[in-house]
Amino acid sequence: MESISVLTVGSDQLFMQRVxxxxxxxxxxxxxxxxxxxxxxxxxxxxxxxxxxQVEHHETNLDLNAIHLVRGQDPWxxxxxxxxxxxxxHVLAVMRAGANDCLSYPCEEDELHESILRCLxxxxxxxxxxxxxxPLQHMVGNSRRITELKAYLKKVAASxxxxxxxxxxxxxxxxxxxxxxxxxxRATKAFVCINCAALPHSLTESELFGxxxxxxxxxxxxxxxxxxQADGGTLFLDEIGDMSLSAQTKILRTIxxxxxxxxxxxxxxPLDIRVIAxxxxxxxxxxxxxxxxxxxxxxxGVAQVVIxxxxxxxxxLGLLIDYYINRAxxxxxxxxxxxxxxxxxxxxxxxxxGNVRELKNLIEAAFINLPCHPVAYMDLxxxxxxxxxxxxxxxxxxxxxxxxxxxxxxxxxxxAAHKLRWSRMTLYRKMAKxxxxxx
Numbered sequence: 001m002e003s004i005s006v007l008t009v010g011s012d013q014l015f016m017q018r019v020x021x022x023x024x025x026x027x028x029x030x031x032x033x034x035x036x037x038x039x040x041x042x043x044x045x046x047x048x049x050x051x052x053x054q055v056e057h058h059e060t061n062l063d064l065n066a067i068h069l070v071r072g073q074d075p076w077x078x079x080x081x082x083x084x085x086x087x088x089x090h091v092l093a094v095m096r097a098g099a100n101d102c103l104s105y106p107c108e109e110d111e112l113h114e115s116i117l118r119c120l121x122x123x124x125x126x127x128x129x130x131x132x133x134x135p136l137q138h139m140v141g142n143s144r145r146i147t148e149l150k151a152y153l154k155k156v157a158a159s160x161x162x163x164x165x166x167x168x169x170x171x172x173x174x175x176x177x178x179x180x181x182x183x184x185x186r187a188t189k190a191f192v193c194i195n196c197a198a199l200p201h202s203l204t205e206s207e208l209f210g211x212x213x214x215x216x217x218x219x220x221x222x223x224x225x226x227x228x229q230a231d232g233g234t235l236f237l238d239e240i241g242d243m244s245l246s247a248q249t250k251i252l253r254t255i256x257x258x259x260x261x262x263x264x265x266x267x268x269x270p271l272d273i274r275v276i277a278x279x280x281x282x283x284x285x286x287x288x289x290x291x292x293x294x295x296x297x298x299x300x301g302v303a304q305v306v307i308x309x310x311x312x313x314x315x316x317l318g319l320l321i322d323y324y325i326n327r328a329x330x331x332x333x334x335x336x337x338x339x340x341x342x343x344x345x346x347x348x349x350x351x352x353x354g355n356v357r358e359l360k361n362l363i364e365a366a367f368i369n370l371p372c373h374p375v376a377y378m379d380l381x382x383x384x385x386x387x388x389x390x391x392x393x394x395x396x397x398x399x400x401x402x403x404x405x406x407x408x409x410x411x412x413x414x415x416a417a418h419k420l421r422w423s424r425m426t427l428y429r430k431m432a433k434x435x436x437x438x439x
Contacts, residue, residue, distance in 0.1 A: 004116070007046060008032040009039065009066055010054025010082075015105065019052060019082060019112075026113050036066055040073040044326070050078045050119060055094060067097040071142075072319070074326060078119035082107065098142070139172065139179055140323050141316030144435045145308045150179070156303045157183035162255070164240075164300045165278040167307030170357030173278040174238060176307055181234040186274060189233030194226045197242035204247045206263055209254070215264025227260045227271060234274045240300070241281035241292060252296045275300065310352040310359065314403050315436060317348060320356060324363040325375075332367050340376045341408050346388060348404035399434045402427070406436070 006028050010016035016032055023030040033042060043051070051070055056063040070079055079101075081094045086104040094102050100119045103111060139150055156163055157180045165173045174193065181191045199207055206215075210225030226235060237243075243251070254260050260269050277300045286292035310317070321339065329336055339347065352358055365381040377385075401420065409415035417427040431437070 004050065005029045005031070005046065005048045006050050006052060006116070007043065007048040008052045008054075009034075009036070011035065011056070012054060015084070016054055019054075019105070022107075022109050022112055023052075026109065026116075028116070036069055039066070039069050043070065043073045043077065047330075048077070050080065050116060052080045052082060053099070055081050055083050064094065064097040067094065067099055071098040072322065074323070076140075076323070080112075080115050080119060096147070139175060140320050141313060142319065142437075143313040143315040145313045146316055149176070149305065149307070152305060153180050154183050156180055156305070159303070160184065160186075160274055161302040162274070162300050163276045163303045163305065164283075164297075165276065165305055165307060166283075167278075167280065168309050168355055169280050170355035171307040171309055172356050173280075173307055174236065176305065177234070177236045177238075177276040177278060180276060181236075181274075184234070184274065186233045190230055191234050191236065192226050192230040193236045193238060195238045196247075197239035201244060204244065205250065208247070208251070209260050209262055211263035212265040215262070219264070222262065225260065225262065227254055227273065228262075228269055230273045232272055234276060237275065237277040239279055240277040241279035241283055241286055245291070245293065248293045248296050252293065252299060255299055310355045314348060314400060317359075317403075318407055320359055321347070321363065324360050328363055328367040334367065336367070336373075336375060338374050340374045343375055343377050343380070344408045345404050346377060346380075348400060348407055350388065398430070399436075402430050402434065402436065 006023050008016050008020055008023070008030060009032070010019075011034055013034060016034070020030045020032050031046065031048070033039065053066045053070070055066065067079060067081070070077060079099045081099045081102045082105050083090060083094075083102065084105050086102065091102045101115045103115055139146060141147075153176060163177070163180060165176050167173050177193075178191055181187060194207065206223070206225070208225050208227060210223050210228055211219050213219055213222045237251070254271070255275055258271050258273075260271055261267070262269070283292050283297050287294045287297060310320075325336055325338060328334070338344075354361075362381065362384055363375075365384075366375050366379050402416075405416040405419045406413075409419060413424055413427055417424045420427065422430070
């Protein structure tokens, strides 16, 4: 086994020393820190595979600062919380704060080892079943919209029902599907994706259901289809609204009968799969036009979820920016510390029609210039700057103006209130009104 690096964080040195001893006995590289000062810099420099946090228990509350610091630096880093006292309410609190698992100390070596493997397992797989190396424990964001979304997706994951995901382009529908897979009983099996819109009509059936040797000219050997490749795991049908009616009929029959046949084959192939579909189209409108089967719609939509556009969850913009900047820093071997105040205000004023994908591409494009300072307005791509000039330079509503001021002042309430020409009490009332909490 390759050596896995684990960072342990806790103020009770005897307590954390025992945890570290358990880690070393299992073959992990373990580095410990005793305080939260400089924790984010430590994570950025060390780039551990996993963090184990000691969370202090007080009579009335839990100290969750360590979890928030880790999530602020790396939203994807697996986090295991260890506590001396634990209850159902404690577990719920730390999981909501962003932990992947919660253990009670003293814990058995096997229990700790299994928790680490569980947090590091089930990598994201593409349509060929190859590991993309992208961990999926978390969807970036802690706004009310995204928190409720993640809670619902976890319930869906436990039910093993079909799921229909809708939302605008670039909102993260595939990530939501992978999130459900990761939290399901199928997490150790394949997560197979197929872009229905990119499938040539003539190849749709062979791609989905496979073919036997000799089924047609050029079929020199048998090939498994995507349904068969996903057996035991999850099949994600992206852009299902672009499927032809004939393909929809065959997909419906396969889902209903839980079996498939390869082209040119007579052998029944039983299937144990979960199907998740996604689209950015209005399927109800397509049904009225006769372009989508209503029975397939009802079969896929046992559970349904809408991914909110980025403009409706701008509280998450700071976390998303930090995440993509950290990725770009790693890729380009830079150490850029975010955006300038002016650039922050501009990003919050923008409407983000391309959603999270547009933000990701924007940050990557800005890094092509390899700035050696916080990313400024002039470091942004020319195409993006030209789009900004054609839109308003200030947020169009009160909620966005409030978020822009908070983000531009690094969530300093006094400075944000002064910027908005409000009193601090007015600012607090507005934050409560719009359900805005510190990230």
